[in-house]
Amino acid sequence: MLRFDGDVVVVTGGANGLGRAYALEFARRGAAVLVNDVGSAHSDLAVEPAAAQRVADEIIAAGGVAAANDLSVTSFEGGQAIVADALDRWGRIDVLIHSAGVMRDRTLARLDPSELHAVLDVHLSGGFHVGQPAFRAMKEQPTGGRIVMTSSTSGFFGVFGQAAYAAAKGALAGMTRVIALEGARYSIRANALVPVATTRLSPDRDPLSPRPPEDVAQFVVALCHRDCAATGMVFAAGGGWAGRMGVAVGQGFAQPGAAAEDVAANWDRVTALDFDEMADGFAIGPFIDAQLSDSTIAPDV
């Protein structure tokens, strides 16, 4: 059994759906869990004041160790206070899972800036608000830590009506890659998760094949165990299936000083994407590869 005895786990959005499943499973495996949740419905129509406490009580009733925190991840101070809460109670943080989420589906033509920001605030800014203090605390621990940021298929492939959500989720995956790069020398591992589960945020489309959040929780437990070395990756998981997602850049067309006409004449080569190139899931081609290793920023900046 993969155990988490002595580990401290913080789960944002831990009162419902996936977050609740993670909180219960980590606690069952010996971790002390801080269940964070503002208790908002994803539509903001209903608010459940003691939502986080409900799940913490469930864990404690089952013999586990847990505490509730009802602050919002949308403010910098809130994110800091959530992590500080775990540190004050248990003195460390080993795993952070950012699962808080809201939805405001709207086509781009109708999207109101307030809706855009409501979504970005929870998913993307929220990831930074809790991610930074967690990173800072993990950096001081010889054992480092593990961070999971919740992304979505929408962030990679796009879903009609989800410009805001896709932007937030795609950006969060990008930020996670950077956390992994910057955390490597402190044994901090960061991965993005693309879950598929039946929850109130993502109701069942096919009643014949329900996808319990508990299945995703099993994957997340394996990913967050101290013996799992994965970092900087994107994983999709749901319904008992899990797999790695990648980004591909084709070989493309290269000609120094190419004019627009040259590009147009070689459009087939520019757009070609050969999956044989995707040996390790991140077939990025020589041009992008050189760009990535070109960072001039000193590690301590």
Ligand SMILES: NC(=O)c1ccc[n+]([C@@H]2O[C@H](COP(=O)([O-])OP(=O)(O)OC[C@H]3O[C@@H](n4cnc5c(N)ncnc54)[C@H](O)[C@@H]3O)[C@@H](O)[C@H]2O)c1
């Ligand atoms: N269910 C899926 O299939 C699926 C697919 C892709 C991504 N996701 C993502 O997974 C995460 C969990 O989603 P879920 O399906 O369990 O939804 P859910 O609605 O069941 O749970 C989300 C929780 O986040 C909480 N929350 C909202 N705003 C918050 C805030 N500001 N601070 C703290 N907590 C807040 C809500 O109160 C809720 O309890 C979300 O980030 C979601 O976007 C889910």
